[in-house]
Ligand SMILES: Cc1ncc(C[n+]2csc(CCOP(=O)(O)OP(=O)(O)O)c2C)c(N)n1
């Protein structure tokens with residue numbers, strides 16, 4: 001699928017939103033990477049830089065209360081869905097003010113107010129959880145869509161295939177978004193998947209399998225809109241493969257050019273395919289000026305500075321809180337607070 | 345009051361939960377089968393529709409995880425595993441996901457899923473159709489585990505589990521399905537974590553769960569005829585287990601046998617024996633004894649099966665051993 005400029009869903013506002021979301025993810029990740037390099041952040045961070053078009057393209061097709069499930073590389077999805085930047089940063093610092101109260105870190109983010117009910121790094125684990133949230137929506141007739149983001153590596157797990165079948169037979173409002181960035185840790189996809197075109201798994205499970213250029217935010221968005229339409233219309237799940245590339249290493253800020261069978265070549269090939277400049281160019285063609293971009297950059301950088309300051313100043317959880325929350329105490333769940341009444 | 349069997353009590357709990365709480369649904373293998381669930385879910389699909397009573401593919405992992413995901417998203421699912429052995433394929437959603445969820449996110453979200461696991465053993469079914477893995481799940485922080493031994497508890501603990509708000513493994517044993525007693529018609533909960541004294545006695549405490557409670561009661565009757573007055577404690581919940589009640593009983597009798605239908609090593613009996621030994625050694629007047637399965641897979645041959653499963657006699661032997669022990 002290509003974005004040809006004639007897509008009637010496109011307008012200048014949407015392009016600005018796409019740009020803003022991608023830019024926000026990019027500079028947040030760069031800041032966090034610097035803080036890791038500086039030794040200030042210690043929890044393992046998996047950077048999303050290079051893949052921004054997928055999170056932005058998909059999440060901008062969703063409503064606030066739609067569910068998003070994701071894995072270890074989740075900062076981008078969290079921000080694209082509207083999660084609070086300062087809460088995420090404080091969580092990465094392990095502070096009590098973090099979105100998971102310092103229990104989670106980078107790999108366990110929560111933004112229940114925007115449909116992120118918890119991210120976890122156990123590979124592929126959130127794929128069937130997303131199916132379950134879709135089942136909940138179907139039973140409640142609440143019209144929500146449940147999106148599962150996962151990597152190419154996760155598709156080698158049984159969870160993935162069981163989930164596609166389950167969502168298909170129950171016709172659930174689920175969208176499976178595979179971000180195929182060519183690598184699973186140090187392994188190139190050719191080394192560990194016998195079929196590198198992951199969208200073909202859709203066929204195996206009787207659901208649409210769509211492939212798009214994951215660095216083309218408009219193409220991603222267009223495909224996501226159709227998958228959302230299908231889901232809300234009760235037509236069942238869609239598998240959407242987005243071919244993309246992560247610029248940094250598997251974990252941490254380095255680029256890992258010494259891993260895999262061809263990482264160095266891949267990096268050289270993909271860096272010029274940066275997903276952000278094409279959107280800037282479109283906006284410039286539509287009359288935007290450099291000053292417009294500068295203003296967005298300044299605002300976001302100021303917000304980042306504040307978020308870092310807030311995180312630094314926030315207290316750590318107290319040692320006596322160690323055993324809190326092992327069991328649910330009966331407090332109102334933030335997830336339940338956003339459920340719709342059940343239609344009979 | 346009318347009498348219900350254990351299996352009828354389980355079915356009634358499902359029926360009342362589905363009627364009274366729109367968040368409840370049931371999913372798992374065999375739900376539309378006339379026989380798969382031993383009658384415990386009979387015709388619920390006809391009564392409540394197949395949207396809420398979902399028979400599933402043989403995908404234990406995804407089905408359990410889907411129930412966990414739905415629970416996190418505000419539902420109260422009961423996921424059914426006709427055999428605990430099959431449920432082993434769903435270990436990730438149970439141990440990594442459901443049990444951790446509340447803690448991971450600082451108590452702001454939780455996974456109120458009930459995972460029903462059936463112990464279905466004997467009958468020469470062998471090692472992969474016989475397992476009782478309660479000890480494994482008791483080990484996991486964040487997960488509760490209940491094991492009803494009577495029809496009353498079979499109903500009340502299922503309702504209590506659904507209302508609890510935590511992930512709860514509900515383990516029922518098909519050897520108990522025919523047991524019968526008075527069961528109230530109304531909907532009621534048995535609170536999790538509360539044990540009960542089934543028989544009072546002063547010479548020795550026998551702590552048991554699930555089917556082993558009936559063995560303990562038989563053993564206590566026999567022992568009583570021989571002048572040994574045994575107290576029987578039914579744990580009902582093995583995680584969290586009712587420490588105060590068990591400790592009170594042992595403080596009174598000074599002697600303890602723990603009987604559990606799982607394996608010995610790191611099992612239910614081991615945990616309770618360890619807690620008593622560590623925390624109230626001074627109250628003991630004799631060594632503790634564990635009655636469990638031997639640390640071996642379940643055999644097929646009837647002759648070996650007979651040797652494998654502990655009985656009332658195994659408990660009597662253990663009690664006699666303790667009473668004879670020189671301290
Ligand atoms: C069940 C499980 N196995 C292994 C890992 C270790 N692990 C973490 S991320 C990862 C690779 C994931 O690759 P992919 O799904 O392609 O996502 P990417 O990192 O490329 O975004 C692995 C193997 C894990 N977290 N969980």
Ligand SMILES: [Mg+2]
Pocket residue numbers: 151152153179180181182183184185
């Ligand atoms: Mg990958």
